[in-house]
Amino acid sequence: MDPIRNPFAPGAGTPPPELAGRDELRESLRVSLERTRLGRPAKSAMLVGLRGVGKTVLLDRIRQDAEASGIHTVRIEAPEGRSLPAILAPQLRQALLRLSRLETAKNHAVRGLRALAGFASKLKVTYQDIEVGYDFDPEPGLADNGDLEHDLQALxxxxxxxxxxxxxxxxxxxDELQYVEEEQLAALITAMHRxxxxxxxxxLVGAGLPQLxxxxxxxxxxxxxxxxFPEIGPLPDEAARQAIGRPIENEGATIDGDAVERILALTEGYAYFLQEWGSHTWLAASASPIRRRDVAEASTxxxxxxxxxxxxxRFDRCTPKEKRYLRAMAELGAGPHRSGDIAACYGAKVSSLAPTRSALIxxxxxxxxxxxDTAFTVPMFDEFMKRIMPGEDWRE
Structure with a gap:
């Protein structure tokens, strides 16, 4: 098959050719966004799920839907080691600048930019990673108390x-809201409540791991x-079949039903894995229709x-102690597992492993x-750990 025409898109947050199985949630959030625009009560949403289920892709698609309808959006990723004020301030500045170009909103937007100047200048003492341009002088007493919870509400x-x-x-x-520290997360929740x-x-439409x-x-x-808190999980079988079959059909090719079923079994319906297997199966096939033997060849x-x-x-970010803990979990299977069972896997005391578990969380x-209980946030990570740390040496 022509690699240039390969329709699949495995990648971090890369939009798939077919966003299958998410229409109901997209519609629900469209209604919430439109109700918000009208000033009607509407709940914000947190998309929670494991790695590889497509939370980021879905978040971006919902944002595109909102932008297309004329709603102003702000897109942020919360990386480890950055403060919430630091990642919010530049994006809120851009939103306020856009609003300031509208005559009906200009005065309010300018006052918002003054609030942002006071917010950033006072909180920079506490959160030294704040870097944002000031378009107007601060207004004394507006979002400038130096207390995040109070000032974020005002902003x-x-x-x-x-x-x-x-x-x-x-x-x-x-995105990645689980990395925001509890005190800062509390301030965000309070501001949304206000x-x-x-x-x-x-x-607010956020996304994060299940612990969020x-x-x-x-x-x-x-x-x-x-x-x-809608839970984003593996795609149902019919949606997973659509995610594999439709992109292939759109390229004028076909795939046998048993080949599709094999891909579903290997990927367990996880969106990222479907893209990975779809891409490699396309490359492994010499011609249409794509067959089960092509899936077998592509799996390696x-x-x-x-x-x-x-x-x-993800493995490379872990310390040797953390890798041993993950390997012990893998020995027990996909999980979740009791802390005592993990410790017993390599003769450790449960209490001694608590800091390691906390660091991994x-x-x-x-x-x-x-x-x-403890469970992997990455699907199929147990099998990877067995491949990367084979044998019994890890127990020593």
Missing amino acids: FEQVGLAAKAAGTAVALFI TEQRQLPVI RGQMGNAKSYAERLFE QAIAALDESFFRV TKGMVWSPNHG
Whole structure:
């Protein structure tokens, strides 16, 4: 098959050729965004799920839908080691500058930019990574107390007032929210709560690993009433078949039904893995129709590609102690697993492994579905750990 015409797109956040199985959620969030624009009650949403299920792709598609309807959007990724004020400030500045070009919203937007100047200048003492241009002088007493929770509320109010004057809404799209520290997450939740109370058109659509739900509940007890938490998981079988079959058909080729079923079995319906197997199967096939033997030939290359990119980039971030812990988890299977069972795998005490487990949760490698349980955040990571750390030497 012509590699130039390969329709599949394995990559970090790369849009797939067919976004299958997500229409219901997209429609639900479209309704929430439009209600926000009208000043009607609407819950913000947090998309939660494992790595590789397509949260980032879905977040970006919902943002594109919002932009197409005239809603102003802000797109942020929350990396490890950066403060929330630092990643928010430049993007809010851009949103306010866009709103300031609209005559009906100009005065409110300018006041928002003054609030942003006060917000950034005072909080820079605490969060030294804030870097943002100041378009106007601060207004004394406006978002400049130096207290994140108080000042973020004031800043969001000004953003909401400018959006309301413009007859639109501002939608914040924040990826990897699990990396935001609890105190800063609490301030974000409080600011969103305040805009909802004032019926201002500001909405948040976030995405993160499964532990995000618990993190937000710990940060503010009312978070579960303020947000929806749709779980993004593997695609249902029919949607997974569509994700494989339709891109191939759009290129004028076909794939046998048993070949599709084999891909579904190997990938377990995870969106990223479907793209990886689809891409390598296309390359392995000599002609249409694509057959099951092409899938078998492609599987070696697909697994090697995952090992060197999707899996390896996460493995390399771990310390030797953390790798041993992950290998012990893998020995027990996909999980989740009890802490005592993991410790027993290589003769360690549960209490001695608590710091290692905590560090792995912080890095987003594992999460706790229930008290005392630990599970991988990356699908099929147990099999990768057995490939990368074979034998029994890891127990020593």
